[in-house]
Amino acid sequence: MKPRVQAIFERLLAFETVSSESNMALIEYVRDVLLGKGIESLIVKDESGKKANLFASTGPRELPGVLLSGHTDVVPAVGQAWTVPAFQATFRDGRVYGRGSCDMKGFIALAIDAMLDAADHSLNRPLQLALSHDEEIGCVGVRRLLDVLHLAPVRPFLCVIGEPTNMQFVLGHKGKGSYHTYCRGLEAHSSLAPRSVNAIHVACDFIAALRRSQQQLQEQGAQDADYDVPYSTVHVGQIVGGKALNIVPNLCTLDFEVRNLPADDLDQFLEHLREQAEVIVREAKKLSSVADIEIQTLNVYPGLDTHPSVEAVRFLKDFAAPGTGTAKVSFGTEGGLFKQRLDVPVVVCGPGSIEQAHKPDEFIEVSQMEAGERFLAQVLGSLKL
Ligand SMILES: [Zn+2]
Incomplete structure (x- = not known):
């Protein structure tokens, strides 16, 4: 794992962003990290002002880009038998333990790192980041962000939701x-x-x-x-x-x-x-x-049903590791809402396994983080001039 990814990942895991709590500290951290490379963030708060979504874009604004999306909230750790601290990264045996490690702060760390990389290059299409709150309680928070993105003159041509799929392409869920x-x-x-x-x-x-x-x-x-x-x-x-x-x-x-x-x-x-x-x-x-x-x-x-033959899926396939398959999954994501509100092709693809999500001693394999790194580096490579 790149040192910068690891550093961001550790910071993200330390924010106790259980859905019932504020995620502002995490959002402000991400905003500041992006601003360090001159990337401005749009912050969309909920009515309480204690939670927020974040949207950021780097590259030419007038063209449709690739949107990387993840939720910042996690499920509670109380009442679960954790043997490591829940809100702290523990590196052990080729794994990173911590609440949200696979669902889905690992992907968010990768996406932030890709944004920082992107800022160092001239792009032919923008790379974008969307972070939401309150996904775990019914995809509640992202709706406000989509209300804003829905009105934007240009929409992304592809949205990647980084829920844990072991880097397989998930094109559908109920x-x-x-x-x-x-x-x-x-x-x-x-x-x-x-x-x-x-x-x-x-x-x-x-x-x-x-x-x-x-x-x-x-x-x-x-x-x-x-x-x-x-x-x-x-x-x-x-x-x-x-x-x-x-x-x-x-x-x-x-x-x-x-x-x-x-x-x-x-x-x-x-x-x-x-x-x-x-x-x-x-x-x-x-x-x-x-x-x-x-x-x-x-x-x-809403459910998600992206057709495997759409251009955006074929575009992504070029960057996937050999043997990457397409699948449908039983768990829900924000993908259906992105598809419904923005009319954008959505692929769910992220590191780690849903098997580890929501459990005590949640972890992600470092090898999965590295697979995610390679994938996003390839996607970014295709956006460079
Ligand atoms: Zn999730």
């Missing part, structure tokens, strides 16, 4: 919608149960509808054999309801998610689901007008 549902009924003494509306029973009917929709997606929805589960999935993850056995409950809440293949329309799915909820409610209202099912959207991010 989208995801998560939802909170209130099922309402009428409270009563349990001896009078048939005359009131049991909110748990309403929830059960709704869950049955969800399971029917899963069946439908499986049998009639889009299919993509590149995924372990080749169709869109529906799942209820949490349910809460009832106070005591002798009370007919008036409220039951449940959380469900849909992970959709990009070819299955999430809005359409939800519309269909609401129609089924209406049928359940209409029946329940015969006993009480308070019966209701209310579905609240918690978070939605």
Whole structure:
């Protein structure tokens, strides 16, 4: 690993940028490092002012460039059995340990180093860097940055999201919608149960509808054999309801998610689901007008489906190590949002393995960092005049 990459990487790992905390110290550090080479950063803060995205560009501004993108936040380390300090780089046995080492401060260190390199050369197309916050809690932060980049007169011709893929080219992942549902009924003494509306029973009917929709997606929805589960999935993850056995409950809440293949329309799915909820409610209202099912959207991010034959993918392929394949993955990224808002081809490619992400003693192999170094050096080489 280049000494400069290692130095940046160590600094990045020391910032405790758990999603719930501020990432400003890290963002200001990156801004200052880039400014050292004369690269200006655009800082886009969230409404609290405690978190920010960063965008920087070096090279000719009027031309579309290559955008390297990563998220600065990490998942918490508390409650996990770490044997090394979580927020400090530990170099051991050809690995770098630390929270965020593979997901994804290793890539960010490489991307910053590539920006610094780029500043020393005349480029025929710009190299750009986008850093986001709050990715781990549903790709929340990057949306503000995309609102700004969306309005820019020139957009990148390619976006590389450096999530850990062992430097393979990932061209697709499912989208995801998560939802909170209130099922309402009428409270009563349990001896009078048939005359009131049991909110748990309403929830059960709704869950049955969800399971029917899963069946439908499986049998009639889009299919993509590149995924372990080749169709869109529906799942209820949490349910809460009832106070005591002798009370007919008036409220039951449940959380469900849909992970959709990009070819299955999430809005359409939800519309269909609401129609089924209406049928359940209409029946329940015969006993009480308070019966209701209310579905609240918690978070939605789109899937990614980049065609392997687009020019941008072929451009990148020239720089990949021999044997680099294309794949689709089960985890989500900000890639779908970049594609949706900027209409730019997106490739997810970064060092390290998702297997190590979010775990205690998270690490990245130094050899992966070096593979990333070689890759970005080649990409940058192609942008030089
Ligand atoms: Zn990540």
